[in-house]
Structure formats: structure tokens, C-alpha cells
Amino acid sequence: MKLASLKHGRDGQLVVVSKDLSTYVSAADVAPTLQAALDTWADSEAKLKAIYDDLEAGKISGTAFDPVACDAPLPRAYHWVDGSAYVTHVELVRKARGADLPDSFWTDPLVYMGASDAFIGPRDDIEVQSEDWGIDMEAEVAVITDDVPAGTSVEKARDHIKLIGILNDVSLRNLIPGELAKQFGFYQSKPWTAFSPVFVTPDELGDAWDGTKVSLPLHVVLNGTTIGKPNAGVDMTFDFTQLINHVAKSRSLEAGTVIGSGTVSNKGSKEGSCCLAEVRCLETIADGKPTTPFMSFGDRVEIDMFDAQGQTIFGRIDQKVVQYTPE
The missing domain is CATH 3.90.850.10 (Fumarylacetoacetase-like, C-terminal domain)
Known part of the structure; x- marks a missing residue:
């Protein structure tokens, strides 16, 4: 699983990124930020992984991923x-x-x-x-x-x-x-x-x-x-x-x-x-x-x-x- 944070306020906006780093989808339904996900990792990890697996399988479509739009992941x-x-x-x-x-x-x-x-x-x-x-x-x-x-x-x-x-x-x-x-x-x-x-x-x-x-x-x-x-x-x-x-x-x-x-x-x-x-x-x-x-x-x-x-x-x-x- 690959996670990134788009530039958004002080703590970024958590997204799940495809393995080849070509696309991403929002993780807002699981956690708004990576810190929030880490605070509840025992619960959030499986949910984020499900999004990642669906993105990789083509079950959901992603938006083009641009590293220029990224903050540090944390x-x-x-x-x-x-x-x-x-x-x-x-x-x-x-x-x-x-x-x-x-x-x-x-x-x-x-x-x-x-x-x-x-x-x-x-x-x-x-x-x-x-x-x-x-x-x-x-x-x-x-x-x-x-x-x-x-x-x-x-x-x-x-x-x-x-x-x-x-x-x-x-x-x-x-x-x-x-x-x-x-x-x-x-x-x-x-x-x-x-x-x-x-x-x-x-x-x-x-x-x-x-x-x-x-x-x-x-x-x-x-x-x-x-x-x-x-x-x-x-x-x-x-x-x-x-x-x-x-x-x-x-x-x-x-x-x-x-x-x-x-x-x-x-x-x-x-x-x-x-x-x-x-x-x-x-x-x-x-x-x-x-x-x-x-x-x-x-x-x-x-x-x-x-x-x-x-x-x-x-x-x-x-x-x-x-x-x-x-x-």
C-alpha cells in the first residue's frame, strides 16, 4: 500500500496511490490525514488497504497523481x-x-x-x-x-x-x-x-x-x-x-x-x-x-x-x- 498527502492546510489531505504512482484516490472516508490514520492504525490500515486493492484491480478509477501537488506524506x-x-x-x-x-x-x-x-x-x-x-x-x-x-x-x-x-x-x-x-x-x-x-x-x-x-x-x-x-x-x-x-x-x-x-x-x-x-x-x-x-x-x-x-x-x-x- 502506498500513501501520500496532497497539499492542504497544515496537515495535508490523505490519498491512496497506485503501485506505479500514476493515480490516486481520496482516503477521506477512512481518515482526513495520515496522522489521523496512524492514530487509529489498527482499524484504518485494513480500510486503506481495501481502497488500494480496488484501485490496483481497476474496480475504482483514480485521478492522475502529480508529486508537485504533494506535501510530505506526514x-x-x-x-x-x-x-x-x-x-x-x-x-x-x-x-x-x-x-x-x-x-x-x-x-x-x-x-x-x-x-x-x-x-x-x-x-x-x-x-x-x-x-x-x-x-x-x-x-x-x-x-x-x-x-x-x-x-x-x-x-x-x-x-x-x-x-x-x-x-x-x-x-x-x-x-x-x-x-x-x-x-x-x-x-x-x-x-x-x-x-x-x-x-x-x-x-x-x-x-x-x-x-x-x-x-x-x-x-x-x-x-x-x-x-x-x-x-x-x-x-x-x-x-x-x-x-x-x-x-x-x-x-x-x-x-x-x-x-x-x-x-x-x-x-x-x-x-x-x-x-x-x-x-x-x-x-x-x-x-x-x-x-x-x-x-x-x-x-x-x-x-x-x-x-x-x-x-x-x-x-x-x-x-x-x-x-x-x-x-
Whole structure:
């Protein structure tokens, strides 16, 4: 099953989308928004699936689906947790600046709580005031949960994963060092986060989903040139069940919690990067300095994931970097 939210108010209008992303039908009779559906998932899932099955069987006709009309599938969420599950990425970044990686990073997940009051759609512009801030993409996979009780085990965590998507977690790299120096986490360096046109139920991924992670390449293209296409199932030190177990250690998670994997990265692969910071780190290690610039106004970034037949699963994130001028 594939679900999207058309732009409508702050929380979007929930629709059910065909498998090939060509058509959609309204889900208003089941739930007005995705958050409302997740709040009653035990009841709404079967009803949404019935609509999806009828759409696929041709029993109901749909309207042409246009990703430009889409907001993020969950336009605003109560809880957004972003991890750094690919520790090889963290290791590389620290190596480039001559810093050691603490041993605990391999055994204890690294996560932070991000801004979730306004996610943006897959075709929305990346608005930034200054190129000097170091504009970078970060391609990730995310899961969306139902209600997760505090203390949920790794084994039981997989039962709480209800939807899966991909995202662009934009980072302003030149603002990060000053924020981390305060030892209180990211804030100004993490602006808008964009999501794929649709979220899908795990069964849509077939054998590429083992209940804990997605084993497919995540493609990142900048201005028509491939930056990387690492396999999201490789080098994921902490899978999604481990991330859920970690963040639910001392508190429950409400339905609609979004958990990101962090930048997907494959160690030792020429196509293993999903962000420019990692490309620059590799250049620094090899040549003593980076040569690839961060993104500029007018740049276009595309992020996508394909099934075994070469068909997009979540739809393409396709964004342009533009200058934002405060009123």
C-alpha cells in the first residue's frame, strides 16, 4: 500500500496511490490525514488497504497523481528522531578532521531529536539565506511507527514499523561546528527536511525488507551527475529495530513517530556516498583538501530508490536550491 498527502492546510489531505504512482484516490472516508490514520492504525490500515486493492484491480478509477501537488506524506509529526546508523560515515567524517572515533559509537546508537513542525514536499525548493552556510543534501531511509511502549525490545520493535519512506535531511555544514561546540546538538544547521511523495507499507518492498532494514541502493544525483548510490542494507551498524529500542528506552513513542537512518553510506565504495560532506572527506583524506563545493543556488538534487524492475518505489525527491530573503 502506498500513501501520500496532497497539499492542504497544515496537515495535508490523505490519498491512496497506485503501485506505479500514476493515480490516486481520496482516503477521506477512512481518515482526513495520515496522522489521523496512524492514530487509529489498527482499524484504518485494513480500510486503506481495501481502497488500494480496488484501485490496483481497476474496480475504482483514480485521478492522475502529480508529486508537485504533494506535501510530505506526514507534513508535520509529533516526533522526529534522526539517527546516524551508518557508523562508517561518522568514522570517515572524524578521520578527515583528524579525530578519533570513540569505541562506544559502535555499540550505542547516535540519535538526536529534530524539528518536525513542518516537513516539506518532494518537489519543494530548498530555501536558504546564504551559500556560505554550506548547503548539503543527506539522503536517508525512514520508518514511521504506531504507538511504541517504553522499554520495547529489539525483537518486538519490528511489529511497530508501519510505513517506510526516503528523505532529504538538508544540512548547513558550516553552521554545524559552532553548534556542536556548545555540546547541545543541532538546531540552526538543520533547516527543512523533505520526504518522498509516498510512504509505503513494508510489504511493498518484498524481499528487500527483512523487517529491520531496506536492502536497496539509494540514488543521489546532483545537477545530472550521480553523487552516490549506496545500498541502504549494507554497513547499517544499527538497524531500525535497534534504533526503536534505543529511543524507547525511557519513554513511549506516539503513533506517527518518524525515525531516520542517518546518511546512508557504504565503506570503501566509489558510489557509497549520499552527501557532499562525505565526498569532501574522501577528497581530504586522499589529497589533503576538498575540491567538491557544497550546493549553490540553482542546483538541483534528486533522490530515489528503485525496485528490482527499475521502478521507483517511493517516488523521486527532486528539489532546487533557491535563495531565501527574509521579509
